[in-house]
Amino acid sequence: MESRKSYTATQATVGDIQPVEGVEHRAAVIYPIIAAGDITGAVVMLMGEDNKVPTETEVKLAHSAAAFLGKQMEE
Template identity: 45%
Template sequence: MKATGIVRRIDDLGRVVIPKEIRRTMRIREGDPLEIYVDREGEVILKKYSPVGELGDFAKEYADSLFEAVGHIILIADRDNIVAVAGASKKEFLNKPIGQVVEKVMEDRKAVLINNPNERKNTKSGCIIDSDDDEPCKFTAEVLAPIVVEGDAIGAVIICSREPNTQMAEMEQKLAETAAGFLGKQMAQ
């Protein structure tokens, strides 16, 4: 565990304020659920709760099935990271932070189809995976659909391709929307 040097007091209602710097670094937003753990040494640990991550193996199996059906790379993300990968290297994508385009899709709660993502003016903000370098997007076509549960966007299903001249169409968008809807229903139960 890494010490921050920050000390906070508990108020009369039992609340503790998580400093803004830590919330920004850990991508904790207002309303985000946190899990509370206690270890044997008496430490209290707060961990971001990921309902999509709870589906773990199920999300991976669903991604595998979708990949077999469409032959394109399938990524399933929670609000922060890629949690399931099919059709590509896990090392390259699994647990990597999502990019601004995925955050925007979740915020807007609307599926998008993007052909030729590198033709946009600001390619960095349009990449699925957030990275520190200024390399162009890795994909030639993308479909992103938010996973929505009880009005809250909690993740996204992403269908993408690296193949030159690949164009996504309405079929891929409907598949992504259907997958996102199905995963959302699984989490609502």
């Protein structure tokens, strides 16, 4: 996340990133939370048991959540 880029799993990359040690679920979507120009965290959506590629709605939801949290942290 230090590169400030988001990650969205595709059919080719399903299961590439395990964001939490000890948890078997892989990352479906990751968006950095940026406040005052600094990365302060990330919004991570994990895959379910079926390992489906995230929908456009899920990607937009993670993006909106990261933007909202970033603005809230700036205040």
